[in-house]
Amino acid sequence: MSDFYTSLIPTDVTWQPASAAAAEAAAYVRRVFPDPDGVQQSVTVGFHDRITAVDAGENVQQITCPRCDRDIALDWYQDLLEETGGEFDSVLVTVPCCETAVALDTLTFDWPSGFARFEIAVANPARPEFAFTPDEIRAVEAILGHPLRQVVAHI
Numbered sequence: 001m002s003d004f005y006t007s008l009i010p011t012d013v014t015w016q017p018a019s020a021a022a023a024e025a026a027a028y029v030r031r032v033f034p035d036p037d038g039v040q041q042s043v044t045v046g047f048h049d050r051i052t053a054v055d056a057g058e059n060v061q062q063i064t065c066p067r068c069d070r071d072i073a074l075d076w077y078q079d080l081l082e083e084t085g086g087e088f089d090s091v092l093v094t095v096p097c098c099e100t101a102v103a104l105d106t107l108t109f110d111w112p113s114g115f116a117r118f119e120i121a122v123a124n125p126a127r128p129e130f131a132f133t134p135d136e137i138r139a140v141e142a143i144l145g146h147p148l149r150q151v152v153a154h155i
């Protein structure tokens, strides 16, 4: 069985909320993702010391360079994640297509992917609507005080 995973991350890759706001946001997420049986679902809040890849797992099939518009080999990205463990001090990387420094969060992924120092994730939601709705995203943004993006993955 494949796992389904959805997470909300700040649009600013280095931003982190205060811990009280994060706890309030997690409580809200548990309310809108009820899990009466408590068997399969898990809601997690992650604070990362470094900028961490929150990627869409096997869904990413194509990465395009924002500088030269050429495709970047998936192998390059997989190797990068392997070398760094998916953790970065800076989002700037030298891309193989045009050998220039590009911010990771400006690469165009064919499936939403992101880089963040904070995330709220729901694994295997118990409710039928798996992803966060636009209203729920706005509610979590209001609690945290920062715009968010959703990353959805089958892993």
Ligand SMILES: [Zn+2]
Residues within 6 Å of the ligand: 065, 066, 067, 068, 069, 070, 095, 096, 097, 098, 099
């Ligand atoms: Zn390029």
